[in-house]
Every structure is written in structure tokens, then in C-alpha cells.
Amino acid sequence: MLTFGGLAGAACPDGTGQWVDRAPLTLARQEVGAARIDGKVYVVGGLLPNSMATSTVEAYDIALNAWSSVAPLPVPRDHMAVAATGGILYVAGGFAADFQAKGEAFAYDPSADAWTPIAPLPDPRGGCWAVAHGNRIFVFGGVNAADAAQQSVFIYDPATNQWTAGADMPTAREHLNAAVVGDFIYVVGGRSGGTSTNANERYHPVTNAWQTMTPMPTARAAAAVAAFGNRIFAAGGETPMLFSVNEVYDVATDAWSNAAAMAIPRHGIAAVTLDDRILTPGGGTVHGLQPTAAVDSFVPSAAGASPACPPAPDACRTPSVGAKGLLLLRRGSAPERNALVWDWARGAATAKTDFGDPVTGDGYALCVYEGGALAVRMTAPPGSACPGRTGWRSTPSGFRYRSRARTPDGLRSVVLKQGADGRARIVLEGKGALLPLPDLASVTSPLTVQLRRSGNGPCWSAQYGFPPALRADATTFKDPAD
Numbered sequence: 001m002l003t004f005g006g007l008a009g010a011a012c013p014d015g016t017g018q019w020v021d022r023a024p025l026t027l028a029r030q031e032v033g034a035a036r037i038d039g040k041v042y043v044v045g046g047l048l049p050n051s052m053a054t055s056t057v058e059a060y061d062i063a064l065n066a067w068s069s070v071a072p073l074p075v076p077r078d079h080m081a082v083a084a085t086g087g088i089l090y091v092a093g094g095f096a097a098d099f100q101a102k103g104e105a106f107a108y109d110p111s112a113d114a115w116t117p118i119a120p121l122p123d124p125r126g127g128c129w130a131v132a133h134g135n136r137i138f139v140f141g142g143v144n145a146a147d148a149a150q151q152s153v154f155i156y157d158p159a160t161n162q163w164t165a166g167a168d169m170p171t172a173r174e175h176l177n178a179a180v181v182g183d184f185i186y187v188v189g190g191r192s193g194g195t196s197t198n199a200n201e202r203y204h205p206v207t208n209a210w211q212t213m214t215p216m217p218t219a220r221a222a223a224a225v226a227a228f229g230n231r232i233f234a235a236g237g238e239t240p241m242l243f244s245v246n247e248v249y250d251v252a253t254d255a256w257s258n259a260a261a262m263a264i265p266r267h268g269i270a271a272v273t274l275d276d277r278i279l280t281p282g283g284g285t286v287h288g289l290q291p292t293a294a295v296d297s298f299v300p301s302a303a304g305a306s307p308a309c310p311p312a313p314d315a316c317r318t319p320s321v322g323a324k325g326l327l328l329l330r331r332g333s334a335p336e337r338n339a340l341v342w343d344w345a346r347g348a349a350t351a352k353t354d355f356g357d358p359v360t361g362d363g364y365a366l367c368v369y370e371g372g373a374l375a376v377r378m379t380a381p382p383g384s385a386c387p388g389r390t391g392w393r394s395t396p397s398g399f400r401y402r403s404r405a406r407t408p409d410g411l412r413s414v415v416l417k418q419g420a421d422g423r424a425r426i427v428l429e430g431k432g433a434l435l436p437l438p439d440l441a442s443v444t445s446p447l448t449v450q451l452r453r454s455g456n457g458p459c460w461s462a463q464y465g466f467p468p469a470l471r472a473d474a475t476t477f478k479d480p481a482d
Contacts, residue, residue, distance in 0.1 A: 017246075017383070018299045019263035022279065023065045027056050028293040030284035031222070033082025033130075034270030035089055037110055039063060041272045042070070042089050043281050047078040049291055052097050054078070057108070060281070060295075062274055071113045074106055079175075081130030081139045082270075086158060087111075090118070090137050093125035101126035101145050105156070119161050121154055127174035131185055133205050135159075138166065140187050143174045149192035150174070153203070167208045171199040175239075177225035177271075179232045181251045186213070186232055188249070191221035196239045200249065214254045217405070217434070218245050224262075224271035224280045228300050233259065233278055235298065238267035242287045245405070246298070250381070253306055257381035258405045264294050301383040301391075306363030306454065309377045313369045313448040316461035320422040321346035325481040327449060327464050331440055331474070335433030340378075340410070342366070342449050344460055344481075347424035354458050355416045358382050358392040358399055362454045364414065366428060371444035376436045378409045382454070410435030426451060426460055441474035446482075 029046030036042075041060040048054050053076035058067045073091065080094025092105035101124035106115045121139065128142025137156040143149055153166030169187060176190030185203045189196065198219035202211045216234060223237030235246040244265035248257045266283030268291075273279075277297040285292045319325055328341040356362035361382050368376035380401045383391045392401045401414035410430040417425045428451070446465040453459070462481040466472055469479040 017260045017301045019260060020277070020297050020299060021263075022295040022297050023060075023067060024295050025058055025282055025293040026067055026069070027054065027058070028291040029054055029056070029282050030266075030268035030289070030291040031078040032268070032270050032282045033080050033091065034272050034281060035082050035084035035132075036272050036274070037084050037087055037089060040110070041274075041279055041281070042084070042108070042110075043270060044082050044089070044091055045073055045077040045080055045094065046282060047268065047289065047291060049289070051289060052076070053095060059110075060279070070110070071108070071115060074115050074117070075104065077102070079127045081125070081128045081142070083130040083132040083137050085132035085135050085137065088158065090130070090156065090158075092130065092137070092139055092154075092156070093121050093128050093142060095126040099126075100124075101143055101147070107158075119156070119163055122163050122165065123152070125150070125152070125154075129176050129178050129187075131178045131180050133180050133185055136205070138178070138185060138203075138205065140178050141169060141173050141176045141190060149190075166203070166205075167210060169203075170201050170210050170212060171197060173197055173199065173221075175221035177223055177234070179225050179227040181227045181230060181232065184251070186227075186249070186251070188216050188225055188232070188234055189220050189223055189237065191239050194239065196221045214249075214256060216249070217247055217256050218243060222267040222269070224266070224269040224278075224283070226271035226273045226278045228273055228278055231300070233271070233298060233300065235271070235280065236262050236266045236269060236283070238284070238287050240287075242267060242285075248381070250306070253308075253379070255306065255379055255409070257379070258403055259300070259383070260298070263296055264292070266292065266294075306379040306381055307365045307452045309365055309367035309374050309450075309452065311374055312372055313367070313450055313461060316450050316459035317348040317350065318461055319344065319346050319481050320348050322482055323480045325462050327447065327462070327477070327479055327481070329437055329440060329477040331437055331476070338410070338432060338435045338437055340428070340430035340435055340437070342426075342428045342462075344426035344451070344462055346422050347419065347426065347460065349421040350418055350424035350458070350460075352398050352418040354418070355399055356453050356455060356457050358401065358453070359394055362457070364401075364454075365452050366411070367450045367452060368438065369448040369450070370438055371446070372448070375438045378411050378430065378436065380411050380414050406430070406432050406434055440472075440477050443472070443477060447477070
């Protein structure tokens with residue numbers, strides 16, 4: 001078992017990043033809320049094993065890895081909205097013992113260790129979520145008193161102690177999550193009527209407008225979601241099952257990738273960004289009710305943006321010997337059978353250093369051009385992994401990448417192999433419904449495939465002019481490089 005500063009972590013994570021145990025809560029609970037103020041994280045309320053709400057509030061000292069009790073909520077609550085701004089903690093809505101949505105709201109001042117009632121929500125909400133942005137609190141979705149999922153956005157201004165309404169979310173949902181990156185608030189996941197959604201919708205508080213972004217690969221509710229730099233991590237969650245998956249959204253590329261699965265799969269869990277990690281306290285360890293006091297944290301790997309594809313192919317390294325490589329695109333009888341193979345064989349001289357370092361920060365993009373225009377982009381995000389698991393690892397001759405989940409867009413493996421002129425080789429394989437294949441029934445010659453790395457490094461390319469081709473029909477394109 002690996003240890004980090006004396007704390008146990010997963011020995012070989014399924015993806016990039018690392019989960020590390022932290023000191024447990026003093027009270028097992030799920031459906032909690034949490035927020036950070038200075039050097040402490042406050043975990044509020046929650047649902048107990050007897051299905052009752054609690055008013056317990058605990059403060060986590062980040063430097064000491066220790067918990068202490070603070071003044072309890074004025075009323076027991078679970079599934080409430082919690083956020084902090086200006087050194088004050090705000091709690092709104094939630095459920096009480098009767099599982100009915102409530103509208104009361106409260107503010108907590110850590111310096112006085114005291115709670116004060118504030119203006120209630122315009123309408124009761126439970127299973128909602130809150131974030132702070134620009135000194136205001138934004139509460140998204142949840143169910144109303146009739147237990148119906150809502151599209152609502154309520155905005156609280158501490159300076160006036162008033163709530164106003166924002167533009168409705170495009171998707172009604174409860175048990176949702178939200179995170180702030182830059183000028184935008186990203187609202188992901190949730191459920192309505194017992195069915196989970198993978199919706200990822202972006203809200204701009206200044207323009208009061210919504211934009212639909214690339215959906216989360218795994219539809220789920222009540223996950224642990226937090227922003228870390230320019231990325232959003234979504235771990236765990238439930239409905240229709242308990243999930244351990246940890247998916248990462250890069251706001252710069254509008255693309256998802258895979259990270260290390262949760263060490264302790266949970267739902268109804270809070271997620272709070274610290275300086276070097278994401279803290280995830282409490283939650284339920286089965287699909288339904290089974291609270292835990294467990295607390296762990298996720299330490300993200302170094303991030304590097306995957307490169308963009310230019311609108312048209314440009315000059316890259318090409319095979320030194322023609323007709324030796326291969327491009328295979330196959331649309332299966334079911335989406336799960338879709339396949340891609342690109343074998344850049346007998347390539348121009350390439351040293352291992354030309355590949356950069358995808359283990360620590362160089363992402364890769366595969367760009368497919370049809371008739372000279374960009375048709376498809378697929379990515380292999382940067383980040384390290386244990387041998388045979390999701391992510392990149394270094395080899396004596398280059399680098400290897402593997403993604404068992406094949407997120408965000410179907411790539412399963414990449415092999416980068418150095419070599420003298422005519423001996424360098426690159427092989428990519430993709431499979432499944434996430435592959436963004438072109439329409440093979442009407443594909444236009446030539447097809448050009450280019451592999452690009454982050455930064456100003458070289459790229460690698462091959463062209464496939466047809467006819468003739470080994471095969472070119474509505475289901476399969478197969479041809480050696482020109």
C-alpha cells in the first residue's frame with residue numbers, strides 16, 4: 001500500500017490522480033453540504049442511519065487533519081444547499097424529518113460560532129445545490145413541496161438579504177451538483193422522476209444565460225463534484241446504482257476524460273476544493289441509505305490541455321515508406337462494435353523526447369480530415385497511471401496509453417514508439433459508442449489523419465487517397481497510407 005504523508009491511498013489507481021484517506025467525521029451521515037472558509041471546511045447537517053435529519057455541524061482543520069464540533073444548525077436538515085462567501089456560511093432549504101422540502105435559510109458566522117435566520121427561499125427546495133459566485137449565492141434546482149424536480153435558479157444577495165430569480169435551467173433536476181470555473185457556473189448530473197441525467201449546462205451570472213455543454217459520460221445523481229483549476233471532477237453518485245467512476249471535465253476543450261475511481265464509492269457526498277486536493281466527506285455507501293463517517297480526498301494529477309485540431313491538415317511527419325501503415329474505420333451492427341485503428345508504420349525519424357511527456361502534462365489529439373476539412377477529433381488526456389491501467393506510462397522506447405472506460409471519445413490505447421527513419425511507429429485503437437466516426441457511406445477523398453501533442457512539438461500524419469481502397473462502403477473503410 002502506498003502512503004502519502006503517513007496516510008493510506010490506493011496502491012494502483014484506475015486512472016490518473018490518487019485517493020488518500022483523511023480523518024473521519026465524528027458522526028456518520030449522508031446527503032450533507034459543505035463549504036470552505038479560510039483554513040476550515042464546514043460539513044453541515046445530513047441524513048442519519050435512522051432516516052432522520054441532523055443539525056450537526058463539524059469543522060475540519062485542513063492543516064491539522066482534525067474535526068471539531070461547532071454550533072449546530074437551528075433546525076435539523078438534509079439535502080440542503082450550502083455555500084460560503086465573505087467569510088459567512090449560508091444554508092438554504094433541504095428536508096426535515098418528514099422529507100418535505102423546506103424554505104428556511106440561515107447564515108453562520110465562524111467568529112461568533114452563531115447562526116442567524118435570513119430571508120427564506122422564494123419557494124421550498126430540497127435536493128438542491130448551491131455555489132458562491134461574485135459575493136452572491138446561487139441555488140439550483142431541487143424538488144418543491146410537491147416533490148417535483150425544478151428548473152429554478154434562486155440568487156441570494158447578502159448585502160440586501162433578498163432573493164431574486166435567475167433564468168431557469170434547461171433541464172429540471174434534483175440531487176444535482178454545480179461548480180464554478182472562471183466566469184461560469186457548470187451544473188452537472190442529477191435526476192428527475194427517478195431517472196438520472198448526464199446534463200452539463202453552463203450558466204453565466206452576468207448575462208443570466210445558459211449554454212448546453214458536452215454531457216457527462218455517466219448519467220448519475222448526488223455525486224461529489226468540485227472544480228480544480230480549469231477542470232471539474234465528478235466522482236461517485238447513484239441511480240440506478242452506486243458509482244465509483246471519477247470523470248473529469250476540461251472546460252477549455254469541452255471534453256471529458258477518466259480519472260482514478262473512488263477508493264470508497266459513495267453518493268450524497270460533499271466535495272470541497274482545497275489548495276492541492278479535493279476533500280470528500282461523508283456520504284452513503286450503498287444505493288439508498290447507509291451513511292458513513294469516512295472522509296478521503298482526491299489529489300489530481302498534473303493537468304495539461306489536449307491540443308486543438310487546426311481546421312485543415314498542415315505539415316507533419318509522414319511515413320518514410322508508403323503503403324505500410326493502415327487506417328481502419330468500422331461502424332458496427334451496434335454502436336458498441338464501432339472501431340478505429342490507425343497504424344502509422346515505417347515512420348520518419350522520431351526520438352522519444354519528440355513525444356514530450358504525456359505522463360506529466362502533454363495531452364494528445366487525433367485529428368481526422370475528410371476532403372481537407374476537419375471531421376473528427378479524439379483525445380488522449382495527459383496523466384500518469386500504473387501499468388495496464390487508465391492513463392499514460394513511460395516505456396524504454398516511448399509511451400503507452402490505455403483507457404478502459406474509453407472516455408471521453410472512444411480511444412482505448414495509444415502506442416508511441418521512437419525509431420530511426422523508417423522505424424518509428426504509432427498505433428492508436430478506439431472502440432465503442434463514444435467513437436465519433438464520420439459517415440462512411442459518403443466519405444470524401446482524401447482522408448488525412450494527424451496526431452498532435454500539446455505545446456509546440458512535432459505532429460505525425462498520413463494520407464489515404466481513394467479509390468482504390470482495400471474496402472470503402474457504408475460500414476467499413478480500410479486502406480494503407482499513400
